[in-house]
Amino acid sequence: MATTMNLKDLLENGHDQDIQLLTRKPVNLIRPVSDVRLLLDFSIQNIHEAHILWIVPSVMKSTVLWDSLLLQIASNNGAGMIIPPGQISEATILLAERLSIPIFTVPLSKMDYVVHFIWSRLAQKEMLRLHCDLEKIKEITSLWEMAKTTNDFIKELSRLGIFVRINNSGESKNLLSDFKDEMTMSITWGRGRGVQIQTAPGISLSVLQHIRLLAGILLDREAGEIESELRHRSEFLLELLVDPRIPTGSLIHAAKQFQLDLGRYHTVVLWDLDSFRDFIKQGIPESSVLRLKSQLFQQIEREARLIFGHGLVLPHSDEFVLIVESPEALNALNVMQGMSYVHEALRPILHRFHVPGITAGVGFSYNGVQGMRKSFEEAHEALVVGRSRHGFGSITHFKDIGIERFLYGWIDSPRSKSLSEDFLKPLLNEPNAQELLETLEIYMESRGRLSVAAAQLKIHRNSLRYRLDRISHLLHVDVDDSTTQLVLQLALKALNMENKLHKK
Known part of the structure; x- marks a missing residue:
């Protein structure tokens, strides 16, 4: 059984006259009992569960075998032992007292009744636990149905006294500063595969399994929404900056949806995650990768709008194309200063996901779609040459790469x-x-x-x-x-x- 009682609850008020404590040293009767089992062969070597109360109905006089059995029970953190009277020596009783293993005696004629009584107690406790778990699962499901995000779900669980931490590359922070003796279970399916669900002590395994299922569904749904947004922006990026054709009606319509005026000046800044392939090879859950990309493009866009009054980020793979729109050409020095502020704002996200850094290349401001594409090409060249010259985490403007731009395309191949x-x-x-x-x-x-x-x-x-x-x-x-x-x-x-x- 999966329930847990203690010796006092399990043995008193039923067969007190039949169950006698043999060990004389004071015993802690509050010690937990998770199961009761019959032992017929004097060996528990292949059983590793803790807190088991062993019933040994066999009549056997060998002190060596009794001592060996006691040592095995102690090593498995057993709850105690019930035996027929007159079976063990004084030396074995002393050993049990030293090991703090309580020994109870029950007459052989009463053994069946006592065993039935103990199992009935455990069954009642188990039924009560299952009922409580079912009620808790109903409450948890109701909270889950109202939650929009995984973090909302975790916050609502805390109102029930259930404290949960989602451990996916350190991006989510726990409501408690630390869990002691926490229970951990990994999601094994969907985009949340590999994410660990940790809870503070006090909930059962079945409740944790239910929380894992519901959290996994939320993570999968959130990942799908993020992926859809990233794909939509990426498709617009390819049509806007890569497609060699003159802007089509669909491009103009998409630009309006993103509130981008194709007739104004645009400055392109290309941000690229450093060592992204190595980051992926660490077995990071897909949901964590998508969260990283979502948080980065939102932060870049937010900071650009605060600094320049406009900012549109179009992500593609491990790159983020920032387009800054303006009524006139932006000063290169002002753009570089603004990008340094953006870079600082990205550091906490990179640190939280254990990403080594992010490198940027900046192009000049140009008018129209063709000018935007030229700025994009300049930003790409500045990124490659700048990373070659300055390493990871650098920000380089096209104006500063000098003659090395003639090596662009070869030097990074x-x-x-x-x-x-x-x-x-x-x-x-x-x-x-x-x-x-x-x-x-x-x-x-x-x-x-x-x-x-x-x-x-x-x-x-x-x-x-x-x-x-x-x-x-x-x-x-x-x-x-x-x-x-x-x-x-x-x-x-x-x-x-x-x-x-x-x-x-």
Whole structure:
């Protein structure tokens, strides 16, 4: 049975004259009893439940077997033992007292009646518990039917004295500061798969299972609503900024729905989650990923509207395209300052979901749909080059990427990283690889001037010349050749981008 009583409730007022306490040391009769079982073979090695009251009707005089049985009951945190009188020695009674295992005796002639009485008590307790659980489940279901969100449901449960925490990557906070001895159960279906439901002690397993079911339905419904909103915005994004055709009637209609005036000036800012693939690989529940995206695009949009008076976010995968509308072109410095405020506002959300960061690229302000698309392309270039130069968590304007924008598209491609690693592999395999790479990079930056490079490295010219000869030998190239220097600079830039991202 799944119910729990205590020895006092279970044994008194029924067969008191038949049940005698054998152990003399004072016993805590309030100790819990979760079940009563007959034991016929003097072994409970394969039974691991706690708080069981064992009835041993066998007549057996072996002290060794009685002592072994007591030790097994104690190790399983048993409630006690009922045996026929005259079965155990004084030494075994002393052992039971030391282990705090109460032993009761019942005459063999009365054993059947006592067992029937005890089971009747447990059955009554179980029926009462089931009735209470059923009433509580009805109350919980009524609250669930009125709840619009999972958080609303949790708050309403607290009014019943049921305190619940939903543990999905730390995004939801519990109403209690901490749970002690909490019960935990995972959702195993739908978009909430992997989310853990934790409750404070005091509710039964069946009630927790019901709460898990209802919370899972709410999480699945919320995830579906978020996914629908994200898909709707993403489709508009593709038509607005990617579709090469002239704006169609459907695009103009969609723009009106989003309150976007295609004839005004627009500044595009592209936000991209850092290491999003690694985040997904951690087994994060789908509902948590959707909540993250929803909270981010809402926060970006909210902050942009506070700062610039307008903001529309169109999410796509792990990117968020912010479009800021204005009657005239926005000043680039003002936009950058505004984006730094937005970035700060996003930090608590990123921290709550354990996301390493978010990087942004900013384009210039342009008029019309074609101008908006140009600003989008500039923001994308600024994002890629800025992340290459500054690493994760940076915000870069197109005006600041300089000549490196000519490498856009190549520097961030898997092909560039593969070629660079293959080309520089002989250096990377050297014990002093970092020293050689630093030497080569500074030599390239100093345009091949030995004195300047040696001063930056704080080494003698001859030491620098030795290192360069070593690099030429390993790579089978002439480091002073102009074409070779161009290739080396590109390879180092692609390699540095990868290293910066890993360090960050």
